[in-house]
Amino acid sequence: MPHNRASARPVITPAFHHTTFLTTRLDAMVEWYGLVAGLTPTYYGEEAAWLTNDAANHRIAFLSPPGIKTPEDKGHTAGLHHTAFEYADFDQWLDNYVRLRGHEIVPFLTLDHGMTMSIYYQDPDGNGVEIQVDTFGDWSRSKEWMWASLEFAENPIGAHFDPDKLVEARESGLSFQEIHARARAGEYVPAIIPDIFLPEVY
Structure with missing residues (x-):
């Protein structure tokens, strides 16, 4: 019988929605993204903020819980x-x-x-x-x-x-x-x- 062969790729692909960062500078990050790209908070708390500049509920999120360590040689290490x-x-x-x-x-x-x-x-x-x-x-x-x-x-x-x-x-x-x-x-x-x-x- 004919059949649909399985594919590693999803038949219906999800749309990219948002990126989330850990930060030690929550207030500075919220202010900067507002100035640079017009992102405004949907929710802005003491240890986190979710921002958007379009119809989505958020496009960028910042998490700032206690204990975050700063990276070393960030500009020359693998990552985003x-x-x-x-x-x-x-x-x-x-x-x-x-x-x-x-x-x-x-x-x-x-x-x-x-x-x-x-x-x-x-x-x-x-x-x-x-x-x-x-x-x-x-x-x-x-x-x-x-x-x-x-x-x-x-x-x-x-x-x-x-x-x-x-x-x-x-x-x-x-x-x-x-x-x-x-x-x-x-x-x-x-x-x-x-x-x-x-x-x-x-």
């Missing part, structure tokens, strides 16, 4: 490198960079990956936070590009850029796609090329 948030619009994405720069929150890494332009920050505990914009404006197209593109296969990390140069380019009248193409061509390279490791904060 960063979480990411995405803007649907290039101008909103770049405006957010300018806004955070005004609060003296600056990135440690900026990369044009090809399918996204991405700005990486560190939260008070040293976790990476990526703020990105999809360069295709369409997840199906950016996904296909990652899968099929020789360009991505040869350089999956992408091209470094100076975000202040992007601001200047936009002010000069260049479009998103023109800026993206020039960033990929290396026209906005920063004075110092950082590595991809998270800077140690402890």
Whole structure:
């Protein structure tokens, strides 16, 4: 009799919902994520907080029970490198960079990956936070590009850029796609090329 062969992959896949962190700086983390990505607490207690910036009940959770130990050499040990948030619009994405720069929150890494332009920050505990914009404006197209593109296969990390140069380019009248193409061509390279490791904060 014909039958459906078993698969290791679930037939119905769950949607990614949230990430939870242990922290010794609960108040600072709640304030920072509110400032950077607009996350507001659904519940905010003495030893934990659950935050969201969309219709979900929470997207980021912080647990801060007594006895948490600080990590050693966090930036160079295995584990979570960063979480990411995405803007649907290039101008909103770049405006957010300018806004955070005004609060003296600056990135440690900026990369044009090809399918996204991405700005990486560190939260008070040293976790990476990526703020990105999809360069295709369409997840199906950016996904296909990652899968099929020789360009991505040869350089999956992408091209470094100076975000202040992007601001200047936009002010000069260049479009998103023109800026993206020039960033990929290396026209906005920063004075110092950082590595991809998270800077140690402890």
